[in-house]
Amino acid sequence: MLERSHLMVIREVERQGSLTGAAEALNVTQSALSHTVKKLEQQLATPVWTREGRSMRLTQAGQYLLRLANRMLPQFEHAEERMKQYAQGERGTLRIGMECHPCYQWLLKVVSPYLARWPDVDVDVKQRFQFGGIGALFGYDIDVLVTPDPLQKPGLRFEPVFDYEQVLVISDGHALANERYVTPTQLAEEVLITYPVETDRLDIYTQFLTPANVVPKRHKVIETTDIMMQMVASGRGVAALPRWLAEEYAEWMPLIPLRLGKKGISKQIFLGTREVDDTIDYLAAFVALARESDWSGARLRT
Structure with a gap:
């Protein structure tokens, strides 16, 4: 099942250009991120990236998921910020x-x-x-x-x-x-x-x-x-x-x-x-x- 964490990984790998950079940005180990990537592709039954040396390039399926991430993740982040403001008694x-x-x-x-x-x-x-x-x-x-x-x-x-x-x-x-x-x-x-x-x-x-x-x-x-x-x-x-x-x-x-x-x-x-x-x-x-x-x-x- 596709989860929010998967979209975060896809967005961050694209931003950083490599698993190493994405792992640092997401504050996880590279091995843990590699495992997440492998498991995601297995669940989807289609490759999300193609490997080119240390860099990774999105496939057509990956490009679709990146567009989804760019639409959905800001909405999650906005909602979380709004809830935090409500909890603190602020309007926003x-x-x-x-x-x-x-x-x-x-x-x-x-x-x-x-x-x-x-x-x-x-x-x-x-x-x-x-x-x-x-x-x-x-x-x-x-x-x-x-x-x-x-x-x-x-x-x-x-x-x-x-x-x-x-x-x-x-x-x-x-x-x-x-x-x-x-x-x-x-x-x-x-x-x-x-x-x-x-x-x-x-x-x-x-x-x-x-x-x-x-x-x-x-x-x-x-x-x-x-x-x-x-x-x-x-x-x-x-x-x-x-x-x-x-x-x-x-x-x-x-x-x-x-x-x-x-x-x-x-x-x-x-x-x-x-x-x-x-x-x-x-x-x-x-x-x-x-x-x-x-x-x-x-x-x-x-």
């Missing part, structure tokens, strides 16, 4: 995953009152996921996913929390500074600065440049919003941000937000959660607080 940690780089400023404004209302709940923020944001939700690596691009899947729920307009941010000395809006062709000779996200997930490409068969002169990637805006303010390029965030920076930096196209690009931010977590009070409270937050400045202006 709300783990928030971010697929929206410029949303950190928004998140901070929601987290601050949330922590005040829920003093026995901690908050952790994750940005990098092994299997993407949706995979992190299914794998119990996070409890809430902040995303502008929800992917409807059975077992998940996405709640819209606010609308916003995506705009182009330029320096106040830019040649386009007096325009009411910008067209795709006007960006053909520009250096476009974006977050480190695939172009097929960037609205400036998918909803503006690509449909017009336009590419910028150069595409530069920068991780932090502060540095990105410093670059734009110094005339080193242009960037696309939510209007509410662009206007915050424009209050103290020589920046101008410009509408993307005559009609603009309107978007929404969603919070994704697992349906099975609907009864968790502090998670529901976070979603409710996010929806109650006043983000009238984030909406598309006419």
Whole structure:
């Protein structure tokens, strides 16, 4: 019978690349682990690994079990941590995953009152996921996913929390500074600065440049919003941000937000959660607080 300990062995051997390393990580002797591996393969009546010297490579059956381990073990670990917190009288940690780089400023404004209302709940923020944001939700690596691009899947729920307009941010000395809006062709000779996200997930490409068969002169990637805006303010390029965030920076930096196209690009931010977590009070409270937050400045202006 396949047991949780077997999945732990499969995951650890894959991580370490050898029985020796896996035995050390699992705090067992190599001989005991070798016996476990042999017994597992006998029970399954199929090889899980092929041996290549001291290293081990998963077979097709082993690859299947590894995928199962990567799905199931985080759920066991999450449940154990939750039970430990209950036993200690704690509610737990709300783990928030971010697929929206410029949303950190928004998140901070929601987290601050949330922590005040829920003093026995901690908050952790994750940005990098092994299997993407949706995979992190299914794998119990996070409890809430902040995303502008929800992917409807059975077992998940996405709640819209606010609308916003995506705009182009330029320096106040830019040649386009007096325009009411910008067209795709006007960006053909520009250096476009974006977050480190695939172009097929960037609205400036998918909803503006690509449909017009336009590419910028150069595409530069920068991780932090502060540095990105410093670059734009110094005339080193242009960037696309939510209007509410662009206007915050424009209050103290020589920046101008410009509408993307005559009609603009309107978007929404969603919070994704697992349906099975609907009864968790502090998670529901976070979603409710996010929806109650006043983000009238984030909406598309006419």
